[in-house]
Amino acid sequence: MYLTDKNKGLTKAEVESRIKENKINRAVEDQFKSNWQIIAENTFTYFNLIFAILAFLLIIVQSYHDLTFLPVIIANTVIGIVQEIRAKQVLSKLNVMNEAEVEVIRDGKPDSLPIDQLVLDDLVILKSGDQVPADARVVAGEARVNESLLTGEADEITKQVGDELMSGSFLVSGEVKVQLEKVGKDSYIAKLTLEAKAMDTSEQSEMVRSINRLIKWVGILIIPLGIALFTQNYFLNHLPLQTSITSMEAAIIGMIPEGLYLLTTVALALAAMRLARRQVMLHNMKSVETLARVDTLCVDKTGTITEPVMAVDKIVPTAGVKNEALETLLQTYARNMPMENTTMKAIKERYSIGKGEKADNIIPFTSVNKYSAVVFKDFSLISGAPEMVLRDQFENFSREIEPLTDVGYRVLVFVKYPKPLKDVTDKLEGKVEVLGYICLNNPIRKEAKNTFTYFAKQGVDIKVISGDNPKTVSRVANQAGIKNADRYIDAQTIGENEYINAVKKYTVFGRVKPDQKKKLIQAMKTTGRTVAMTGDGVNDILAMKEADCSIAMASGNSAAVQAAQVVLLDSDFARMPKIVNEGRQVVNNIERSASLFLVKNIFSLLLTFIALIAAVTYPLRPSQITLISAFTIGIPSFFLALETNHRQIRGKFIPNILARAIPGGVTDMLAVGVLMLTSELLHLDHQDVATTATMLLIAVGLLVLYHISKPMNTYRVGVILASLAGLIFSIAFLHKLFVLQMISFKAVFLLIVLFFAEVAIFGWLSKIAEGIREILIKYSQTGSKTTVAELKEAYRKGIDR
Known part of the structure; x- marks a missing residue:
C-alpha cells in the first residue's frame, strides 16, 4: 500500500502510472456483451449449425x-x-449517465468520479448511504457499516482509523476518508457489482x-x-x-x-x-417480464407514497416546557449533528440558525437504535422514535403522541437523557426527560392515488413496509388510496414464526427493521406470491435482493440503485403501470x-x-x-x-x-x-x-x-x-x-x-384444451382446497370461451 498524503491524495502522475499498470477499479467483465460477442452468439448457434x-x-x-x-x-x-446491439447501446448510455460516483481527493482537490475510474491507493471520502467501491482502509473519521451484501447479516459494525472496509458494504451513518488497497479483479466489487446489476x-x-x-x-x-x-x-x-x-x-x-x-x-x-425512453433503466431485460407477473408490490412510505423530501411542520413542547426553550435546545442539537439523513436535513434546515454549545460527542442514527444524540459532559440530547427512546415511559406519553400520528405526522420525541452516551452500543437505561415532539411530514405524491388505483384494478396487492410508526403509515396509505390501509401492525410485535400469518392479515407494517423487511418478503414468497419491492435506502437492500423483482428510485443511495433490477431514473413511481404494461x-x-x-x-x-x-x-x-x-x-x-x-x-x-x-x-x-x-x-x-x-x-x-x-x-x-x-x-x-x-x-x-x-375437430379440441387450462389456473390459485364442483365450473368456463 502506497501511503499517500491524507490531505492531498495521489498526484496526476501517480494516477497515470497506475492506469498504465492496469491498477484500475474496473470489473473483470462488463455487464454488457461486446458487439462481436452479440454477433457470435446469434450466428454460431446450435440450430444455425443444424440449418447449415x-x-x-x-x-x-x-x-x-x-x-x-x-x-x-x-x-x-x-x-x-x-436489435440486441441497439438495445445494448441505449442501455449502456443510460448506465453511464447513472453510474455510481464517489468523492475522491487528487492533488489536494476533491472530485466526483465513477467507481470504475478509481485507481489503487486513491483517497476516497465516503458518507452515509455510500457503497464502498473497493477494498479500503480507514485513514480518518468513523462510520457505522453494514456488510450484509457480504455476510448476509444486517448487524452494523463501527469502523475507525486503521480498520478495513470491504467492497460491497455500505455506510449507514458517519463519514470516513479511506485509502483503496485492492481494486478491480483483486476486489470483491468485481463480483458484487455484477451480481447487483444482473440476475444470474x-x-x-x-x-x-x-x-x-x-x-x-x-x-x-x-x-x-x-x-x-x-x-x-x-x-x-x-x-x-x-x-x-x-x-x-x-x-x-x-x-x-x-x-x-x-x-x-x-x-x-x-x-x-421503450422503457429507456421513459426514463426507466433495466439492469436485466428479463426483469420486465418478472414485474409483469407480480401480484404483490411492497412499497415504502417515504419516496414512494410520499415525496422524498421531508420538512418539520411544527414542534409541540410538553407540559412545563416553553416553546422558546425547546427551540433553543433544538438549535443546539441541530448545530452539532451532521446532515446524515433526510430527517436530520429537515431539522437542520429549520433549526441550524442560531448559537449553541459545542457537543463533546455525537451518536449517529442507526436503523437498529432508531435515534441519534448529541452528548455533553453531564447529559445527552436525543431525538428518535418514541417507542425506542421512551421505552417503559411510552405508555405515559402515548396520549400526547397519538393525536399527532393520527393526522399523519411522523413524530420524533426530543428528550434529555441524564447521562453522557459513549457510542451507539451504549444502551439507554432509566428514565428520560421529555422536552417535546418534532412533527415531520412528507407530502403525498400527486400521482400516487391513480397509481395505486390502477394496481387495485389489476389484482395486485399493495403492502406498505416502513420504519415509521404504523399508525402514521396507515393514515398516509389511506390518503394515497391503498386498499385495506387500516390493517396495520407494529413489526416489533411479530414473533419469529408469525410472519406468514402477518403478511396474510395486514397491509401496513410499521417500525420494520432491515432484517424484518427481508423476512416479510420471504413470508410472502412462501405463500406463493410473486413479489416486487421498491426501495431507495440502504435499509431496503436485503429485501430488494430477496424479492422476485426489485425497483429503486434513482434519487436513493447508490447501493440501492446498484442492487435493483429496475431503476426509475426520474424517481417517478407513476411510471410503474407503464412498466407493468x-x-x-x-x-x-x-x-x-x-x-x-x-x-x-x-x-x-x-x-x-x-x-x-x-x-x-x-x-x-x-x-x-x-x-x-x-x-x-x-x-x-x-x-x-x-x-x-x-x-x-x-x-x-x-x-x-x-x-x-x-x-x-x-x-x-x-x-x-x-x-x-x-x-x-x-x-x-x-x-x-x-x-x-x-x-x-x-x-x-x-x-x-x-x-x-x-x-x-x-x-x-x-x-x-x-x-x-x-x-x-x-x-x-x-x-x-x-x-x-x-x-x-x-x-x-x-x-x-x-x-x-379439421374445422370441427379443431373447435372441439380447443374447447377441451381451454377447459383444462381453466382447471389448471384454478388449481394453481387454490391448491388442494379446490373442490370438484369448482373444477367443473372452471372447465365449463373454458368450454364457453
Whole structure:
C-alpha cells in the first residue's frame, strides 16, 4: 500500500502510472456483451449449425428449391443481432449517465468520479448511504457499516482509523476518508457489482426459462429422429437419395421453432428500449417480464407514497416546557449533528440558525437504535422514535403522541437523557426527560392515488413496509388510496414464526427493521406470491435482493440503485403501470406467438413418429414447410408481437401455450395422417399428397391464427388478411418455388372433406384444451382446497370461451 498524503491524495502522475499498470477499479467483465460477442452468439448457434448442415445436404443432392428456409434463417439472425446491439447501446448510455460516483481527493482537490475510474491507493471520502467501491482502509473519521451484501447479516459494525472496509458494504451513518488497497479483479466489487446489476442465469424469468427448456429438448430429439427417418427412407423403403434427404429435412425443419427464441429476444429488447425512453433503466431485460407477473408490490412510505423530501411542520413542547426553550435546545442539537439523513436535513434546515454549545460527542442514527444524540459532559440530547427512546415511559406519553400520528405526522420525541452516551452500543437505561415532539411530514405524491388505483384494478396487492410508526403509515396509505390501509401492525410485535400469518392479515407494517423487511418478503414468497419491492435506502437492500423483482428510485443511495433490477431514473413511481404494461405486452404477445410456433412443432413431431411406426414417407418438402411457417407463423407472429396488449396474465407460460398449440398440432396430424392412409386407397401420387397436405396445414394454421387472435380488432384482422394475401400470391405465382402443383379431382374431394373435418375437430379440441387450462389456473390459485364442483365450473368456463 502506497501511503499517500491524507490531505492531498495521489498526484496526476501517480494516477497515470497506475492506469498504465492496469491498477484500475474496473470489473473483470462488463455487464454488457461486446458487439462481436452479440454477433457470435446469434450466428454460431446450435440450430444455425443444424440449418447449415441441412443446406449442405440439399446442395449435394441438387434440391435447390428446398433452400427457401435459408433467407428466413439469415433474416432472423440479422434482426436478432441488430436489435440486441441497439438495445445494448441505449442501455449502456443510460448506465453511464447513472453510474455510481464517489468523492475522491487528487492533488489536494476533491472530485466526483465513477467507481470504475478509481485507481489503487486513491483517497476516497465516503458518507452515509455510500457503497464502498473497493477494498479500503480507514485513514480518518468513523462510520457505522453494514456488510450484509457480504455476510448476509444486517448487524452494523463501527469502523475507525486503521480498520478495513470491504467492497460491497455500505455506510449507514458517519463519514470516513479511506485509502483503496485492492481494486478491480483483486476486489470483491468485481463480483458484487455484477451480481447487483444482473440476475444470474438461474434467476431467469419463467417465460425465458420455459423457452430454453423447450428448445433444449427439441435440440436433443431432432438428431436421432432425423437419422431414423433417413435410414428408413433410404435403406428400408429404398427411396432415392434426394427424396430421402428432402423428406427427412422437412420433418426436422418442422420440429425446430427457429424464430421463437429470436422473437422473444427482440420483444424483450424493444421493451427495454421503450422503457429507456421513459426514463426507466433495466439492469436485466428479463426483469420486465418478472414485474409483469407480480401480484404483490411492497412499497415504502417515504419516496414512494410520499415525496422524498421531508420538512418539520411544527414542534409541540410538553407540559412545563416553553416553546422558546425547546427551540433553543433544538438549535443546539441541530448545530452539532451532521446532515446524515433526510430527517436530520429537515431539522437542520429549520433549526441550524442560531448559537449553541459545542457537543463533546455525537451518536449517529442507526436503523437498529432508531435515534441519534448529541452528548455533553453531564447529559445527552436525543431525538428518535418514541417507542425506542421512551421505552417503559411510552405508555405515559402515548396520549400526547397519538393525536399527532393520527393526522399523519411522523413524530420524533426530543428528550434529555441524564447521562453522557459513549457510542451507539451504549444502551439507554432509566428514565428520560421529555422536552417535546418534532412533527415531520412528507407530502403525498400527486400521482400516487391513480397509481395505486390502477394496481387495485389489476389484482395486485399493495403492502406498505416502513420504519415509521404504523399508525402514521396507515393514515398516509389511506390518503394515497391503498386498499385495506387500516390493517396495520407494529413489526416489533411479530414473533419469529408469525410472519406468514402477518403478511396474510395486514397491509401496513410499521417500525420494520432491515432484517424484518427481508423476512416479510420471504413470508410472502412462501405463500406463493410473486413479489416486487421498491426501495431507495440502504435499509431496503436485503429485501430488494430477496424479492422476485426489485425497483429503486434513482434519487436513493447508490447501493440501492446498484442492487435493483429496475431503476426509475426520474424517481417517478407513476411510471410503474407503464412498466407493468410493457411486461404484459411482451408476455402476452410471446405466449400467442409461441403457440403458433408450437403447432408446427407438435404436428411435425407426431407425424414423424407415425411415419416411423407405419414405415411410410414423410409427405412434405422443406420448401412447403417454409411456406406454411412464413405466412401462418413467422410473419403474423412478428406483427402480433408489436401490438399493444395489456391484458392481465393468467396461468403459467407452458400450460398457456400448450392449450393453444396442441389442438392445432393434433388436428394437423390427424388430417395429414388420414390423407397419407387414404392416398394409398385413392392411388394419389406423392406430389398430390404433398400439395394437399400443404393446403390442409395452411387451413389449420389460419384457424389457429384466428383462434389465438380473438377477440378480433382491426389490427388483428389486418394481420390475418395480409397473411392470407401472401399465401394466395405465393401459391398463384410462386408455386414452382414451393413445389406445388394442380391436384387431381380425387385429391380436391379429399381436401374439402378433410378441411371441414379439421374445422370441427379443431373447435372441439380447443374447447377441451381451454377447459383444462381453466382447471389448471384454478388449481394453481387454490391448491388442494379446490373442490370438484369448482373444477367443473372452471372447465365449463373454458368450454364457453
